[in-house]
Amino acid sequence: MRGVVLHRPGDIRVEDRPDPTIKQPTDAVIRLAATCVCGSDLWPYRGIEEVAGPAPMGHEYVGIVEEVGSDVWNVKPGQFVIGSFFASDNSCEICRAGYQSRCVHAELVGAIGTQAEYARIPLADGTLVPTPELPSDDLVPSLLAASDVLGTGWFAAVAADVRPGKTVAVVGDGAVGLLGVLAAKQLGAERIFAFSRHEPRQSLAREFGATDIITTRGDEGVAEVKELTNGLGAHSVIEAVGTQESMMQAIRATRPGGHVGYVGVSHGVELPGEELFFSAVHLHGGPAPVRRFLPELIELIRNRQIDPGKVFDLTLPLEQAAEGYRAMDERRAIKTLLRP
Numbered sequence: 022m023r024g025v026v027l028h029r030p031g032d033i034r035v036e037d038r039p040d041p042t043i044k045q046p047t048d049a050v051i052r053l054a055a056t057c058v059c060g061s062d063l064w065p066y067r068g069i070e071e072v073a074g075p076a077p078m079g080h081e082y083v084g085i086v087e088e089v090g091s092d093v094w095n096v097k098p099g100q101f102v103i104g105s106f107f108a109s110d111n112s113c114e115i116c117r118a119g120y121q122s123r124c125v126h127a128e129l130v131g132a133i134g135t136q137a138e139y140a141r142i143p144l145a146d147g148t149l150v151p152t153p154e155l156p157s158d159d160l161v162p163s164l165l166a167a168s169d170v171l172g173t174g175w176f177a178a179v180a181a182d183v184r185p186g187k188t189v190a191v192v193g194d195g196a197v198g199l200l201g202v203l204a205a206k207q208l209g210a211e212r213i214f215a216f217s218r219h220e221p222r223q224s225l226a227r228e229f230g231a232t233d234i235i236t237t238r239g240d241e242g243v244a245e246v247k248e249l250t251n252g253l254g255a256h257s258v259i260e261a262v263g264t265q266e267s268m269m270q271a272i273r274a275t276r277p278g279g280h281v282g283y284v285g286v287s288h289g290v291e292l293p294g295e296e297l298f299f300s301a302v303h304l305h306g307g308p309a310p311v312r313r314f315l316p317e318l319i320e321l322i323r324n325r326q327i328d329p330g331k332v333f334d335l336t337l338p339l340e341q342a343a344e345g346y347r348a349m350d351e352r353r354a355i356k357t358l359l360r361p
C-alpha cells in the first residue's frame with residue numbers, strides 16, 4: 022500500500038509500505054476513506070520534535086473496516102468507523118472515568134501512521150465507533166474532524182468548564198482552536214473571543230460562533246480580554262497552541278476562579294509557581310480523550326447540527342501529501358485533507 026513517511030525535517034515522501042495485517046486478536050484493519058495532516062505533525066516536520074529515522078505519519082482517520090481479529094465483537098467488516106489518536110480498551114477504570122487517552126492499555130495510533138491507504142487499529146472494540154449507516158460523502162470531512170481536532174477542541178471547552186452564559190476566550194486559531202470556538206458555542210457560551218490575526222481564520226471563527234476577534238497577543242491580548250470583561254478576565258479560556266507564550270496568555274486571560282482548558286501539546290512550557298498560586302485559576306487539559314465524545318459528536322454531524330469539516334480548506338490526493346504539509350507549514354492552509 023501507499024503511505025506517508027517523514028524522513029527528516031521537511032522531507033515528506035509517499036512510499037510503498039507493507040500492507041497492515043491483524044497482529045493481535047483485538048485488532049482491526051481499516052481502509053481509509055480520508056485522513057489528514059495535523060498541526061502536531063508540524064512539530065517533527067519543522068524539526069522542533071526529534072525525527073528518529075523514517076517515521077510513518079498520521080493519527081486521524083475514518084474508513085471502512087476490512088478485517089477484524091478473532092476477539093473483536095462490536096465492529097464488523099463493511100462498517101464505517103471513526104477512532105481517535107489513542108487506541109483504548111474503553112473498559113479500564115481510567116477509560117470508564119472518561120480519560121480514554123490515558124487508558125492503561127493505550128496505544129499511540131500515530132506510531133502506526135494513518136496517512137496511508139490502510140491502517141491497523143489496535144483495541145478495535147474500545148477504539149472504533151461505527152456510524153449507524155454508511156455516511157454520505159459530504160459528511161466525511163466532518164466525521165474525520167471528529168477523529169481529533171473537533172474532539173480535542175470539544176474536550177478543551179469541557180475542561181475549561183464552558184457553560185451557558187459564560188464568557189470564553191480561545192488562544193490559537195489553528196483547527197483545534199477554531200473548533201474550540203464551535204464547541205463553546207454548542208455548549209452555550211454567551212461571548213466568545215477568538216485570538217487571530219489571519220483574515221480567513223477570523224471569518225471561520227465568526228462562522229463557528231466567535232462574537233469578538235482579538236488581533237493582539239501576549240500581555241496585550243490579555244489586556245484586551247480584561248477590557249472586554251470589566252477588568253475581570255474570561256470565565257473559560259481554551260489554550261490550543263502549546264507554547265510558553267500561549268499558556269501564559271491563557272492563564273492571565275482567565276479570571277480568578279475561572280478555568281483554563283489546555284490541549285496544545287506542551288513544548289518547553291514552564292509555569293511560574295508564584296504567579297500560578299495567586300492566579301487562583303483551574304488548570305485542566307492534556308491529550309484529549311476524544312473517544313469519550315465521539316458518539317455525541319457523530320450524532321451532531323449526522324443530524325447536520327455542526328459542520329466542523331469546514332476547517333479543511335485544502336483537499337489533496339494522498340500522493341501529494343508533501344504539498345499538504347508545506348501549505349500548512351506556510352500557513353497557506355488551515356488543515357489539509359488527504360484522499361487515499
Ligand SMILES: [Zn+2]
Binds near residue numbers: 109110111115123
Ligand atoms: Zn482503558
